[in-house]
Every structure is written in structure tokens, then in C-alpha cells.
Amino acid sequence: MGVSSGGGAPGRTTMSEINVTPMVDVMLVLLIIFMVTAPLIQQGVKVNLPDAKAQPVEATDKKLVLTVDASQRVYIGEAEVKLEELEEKLKTNAKAQADKELYLHADRTLPYGVIVEVMAAAQRAGVNNVGMITDPAGSPKVSKPKKKDP
């Protein structure tokens, strides 16, 4: 990035590249997000999934599923973990570290901030691929009414 164009006199050089540093800072770098369709993954914790029209990825093998329910409780698989412990739990988790991937199974009513917090914890733990589990898109537009979790 520090390569300047040409060897002109000081003060006369122009910066000919785009400085990407601020952009890198802003984004959750390298966090790859994709959509996973829900029916393939059976979970014990009940959440209302968002619908999405994005092209879904077929969940082939069993990845770790991170669930956040409507009351913002976080689960790895079926076991509840505290949000502040999530990073360490994922950092030491041999499966997550081998796959570098997990599926996020979060309730549609959750605030954006909570999801970002969970995804940031995953990213700090080195799990850079996060699959967002959604209800299959492309199903009839008139979706049946969903019952809300208490």
C-alpha cells in the first residue's frame, strides 16, 4: 500500500492508488456470510427464522450451529453459553477451528446489534465463515403466520 507513483520530488508526487485502509477497518474483514436453508438443519432451540430470497447454500455436512433465540440467549448446539464466553468457547472448540465455519440460527426479531456482537465474537475466534440460516426463499410468497416465542 505504501507504494507511491514515480520518484518525483517531494511534494509533487500523487497518490495514484485507492487507500483501502479505512474500508478494511470498517468492514468485518474476511467474514464471509452466506445463506443456509433451514429444513436441512434441525435444532432443539426454537427461533423464528427470517425469510430470505438470497441464493441459499446447501448445507452438506454438519457444521456447528450457533443459535440466538428471541430473548437473546446464545446456544452452541443445544448448550446455552454466555455471550461474554462465546469467543473463548469458539476459540477452543476443535470443530469450529477445524471447519472455520458455523451456521447462525437466529430469531428474526433480534436487534441488528445483537447479531453483530455474536458474529464479531465468531470472527475474533477465527471462525470467518458464517452461514445465516433462513427459511427457504422461493416458497410461496404468502407465508403462513408464525407463532411468536414467549
Add this chain to the structure above:
Amino acid sequence: MRAAMLVVLLPFAALAQAPVLEISGANFRPLPLAYAAPATQDDGAKAHARELDEALQFDFSACGLFQLLDRKSFLADAKEGVTASSINFTNWTNVGAEVLVKVQLASDGDQLKGDLRLFSVNAGREELKVSESAPSKDTRRLAHKLANAVYKYFTKETGPFETHLAWTKKTAQGKDVYLSDWDGRNPVPVSVGGINTLPSIGPAGQVGFTSFKKGKPDLWLWRGGNAETLVSSGRMATGIAFSPDGKRIAYSLADGESAQIYVANADASAPRQLTNTPFFINTSPAWSPDGKRLAFVSNRGGTPQVYLMSADGGDAKRLTFQGNYNQTPDWSPRGDLIAFTARDERNAFDLFTVNVDSGKITRLTQDQGNNEEPSFSPNGRLLVFTSTRNGPSQLFVMTFDGNNQTALPVEKGTYSTPAWGK
């Protein structure tokens, strides 16, 4: 490469599918093993749980078969039961475990009893249950017995956890020789005071070593607490090695200008000189597992190299042709490999193996200080050696192909010349 080493792990023989894991070779993958903290049933057991736990964790992590999973990642309730029906296996799948080990500890007078259960996480089934007991003061031995049962379940071989090491520790004035468990713990002094070095363990548990107690190096024999001189001649005697059947010893005798290899009966009677190269050094004899051959170091070709010869004498054949400083050979109990120390092109000492038949050399250590003095475990799967990677020379173990290099949990100090009892 060699059929004997490619023994296949038989995970869960009850499963219909073919065995999938190899214990060595390119396809080897350590088995992810979750070992939960032991459950105790009474206060007497509680007092020893930590010691047992430490020993078991080290056994599982250092033996090279397993990837011991970090307890911090565990999702299961700490109070989860020890029977298959009370275990939520999903929580163990979700930490990447394929094998789950649970231990229950109970005390009975001055005895400790350990029940170990091993589960296949994917099948959600108990595959092995063993009960062992030991006196409370031998808590580590109980751990080693339990670990051996697990090792045997997967490899059909006796594990290394109840074997012994002999090694040398530096003191202010000299060096002391100790005999210890496989993990370097429970050291028993064999010879302290003065300079004692180059220990070797015989098949009956006796320890031979070289000592300068009488001014010049002599060979000594330690048996059940008593040490006495075995070979004390006009010349300098060093580097005793017991034949695998314990009936003979090999060593080297040096005078001012050369050192020659001798073989004698176990009581040092009827010594025979095997090498005869005046002005050259012949030293560090190591027996082949069948007791028919010796590997040794000679500088007859100009630089120290590993040679082989019949244990009855006769012509020696040079085995190593790479490097210009190869020493301290040790012959694998499987027969096919000899591990040795070599000084490489950057003047660092590193460990290598050479195939006895093909002469093929394999590097085991690199860029981690000096690594010296390898000695094979009785099953040939592990090597103990010294390394200066963390400062002073320390004891390490690794697999015979250089994987899973692990420091032994011993007191601080400077260690040298480890030898594994075979």
C-alpha cells in the same frame, strides 16, 4: 514404507464399517478425544483427583494417538453422568469429539479405585469400561494403568505409560542419574554425587551407567537401590548397553589414542573386543532388537558416522552417508529404524532416523534449538530426547516420525542422556 508401523487403529470394533484411522503415515490423523474432569465419590478420592487428572491428561496428549480437546470448549454440564443414557452426546459432537472418556474415582482405605469409560460420540455408545486400583500414594500409577487400557483398546498394543526412563540431571558439581516414570515424574536417585552419566535400563529394570566416582570413567550397575562397579579397567569405560535378553552388555573402552567396542557377559565376564581400528574412535553401541547386531559410532571414515556390525564381531558396514557428525544411535524395538543425532549444516544438532535396510534418512526436528540423544519407547512409537528449544536442555517426547513434540513435566533443570527402558 514398513508394514509393521502401519498398524491400523481399530476405533469401535463393534461398528460395521472398516477401520479408518491409521496410526502413522501420511493419512494419520490424531483421534479427537474429549476427556472430562474426573468425578469423585468421596473426600478421599477428591484429594487425589487432581494428580490423577494431570497424569491422565499428559498421557493422552503426549502419546501421539489423540488430539486432546481443550476443556474450556466443553459444553456439557459439569455434573453430567457417566453412563451412555445420561450423556448428551450432541454436546460432545459439537466440540469436535469422536471419543469421550469419563473417569470416576473412589477411595477405599489407602486404595484408590478408578473406573474409566470410553464412549464413541458418534454412535452414542459405551465402548470400553475398565476398573483399576492402586495405593493412594501411587495415584499417578493408577492414571497410567487407565491410560494404558485406552491405548490398548485402540492399538491392540501395550501402551508406554507404565514404562521407565533413566536420565541425567546436572548439579552444581556434576551430574546425577535418576530412574523415573515415562513422563519423568517420580524420580528415584540411581547415582548422585560426582559425575554420573549415560544411563541405560536393562530388561530386568537394572540401570547401567558411567560414573567418574573413582576418578576415571567406569561402568556401574544399579539394582534395586544398590550401585556397584561392573567394569573398572585400566582404561576409560563408557556407554553401557544391555542386550535385549539381558545376557550381554556392550560398551566402549578408550585409552589415549582410540576407543574400541567390547561385548561381555552381563556380569562383565569374558569381554571380547569387536572393533579393531587403532587411532580411531568406536563408541555408543546400541543393540538390534534381536540381539544379533550392534549399531555404533565410528570416525574411521574421517567423520563420526553410524556403523552396523554383527554382535559377534566381524566387518562393520557404514550406515549413514549424509552429514559429517552423526552420533548417539538407538535401534527401534521394531527393528527397522535407527534414530540418531546429527549436526546439520548450520551447526545445530537435530534428530534423524535412518532405515536400517534402505539407508533412507528422515529428519525429525528442525529450527528448535539443539535436539539430541534419542531413545525409543519399548513399542517403537515414541522417542525421548533432549532439546534446548526453551533454554536449558530439557526432556521431550515425540512420535517416531517427529510429530507431537512434548516437554516432560519435570522440575526445572538441565537434563541429558535420557534412555527408555525397553
